[in-house]
Amino acid sequence: MGNKTDKISTSAIQLINENIFLNSIQIMKIFGITRSTFDKWKKTKGFPEELYLTKRPIWKKEEIL
Numbered sequence: 001m002g003n004k005t006d007k008i009s010t011s012a013i014q015l016i017n018e019n020i021f022l023n024s025i026q027i028m029k030i031f032g033i034t035r036s037t038f039d040k041w042k043k044t045k046g047f048p049e050e051l052y053l054t055k056r057p058i059w060k061k062e063e064i065l
Contacts, residue, residue: 030064
């Protein structure tokens with residue numbers, strides 16, 4: 001069984017150009033970071049608030065970039 005990031009075959013540029021919202025896996029792919037680094041980023045002051053349209057959090061692309 002592969003890593004969850006393996007399921008995203010689009011490039012980081014495509015993710016940025018084609019999406020209004022990003023999930024955690026897409027953010028990790030864009031910045032080339034691990035889950036533990038992403039979790040640290042989320043805890044820092046100034047990191048954008050997550051939104052929930054479903055059970056899983058998403059973030060506005062503009063705020064992440």
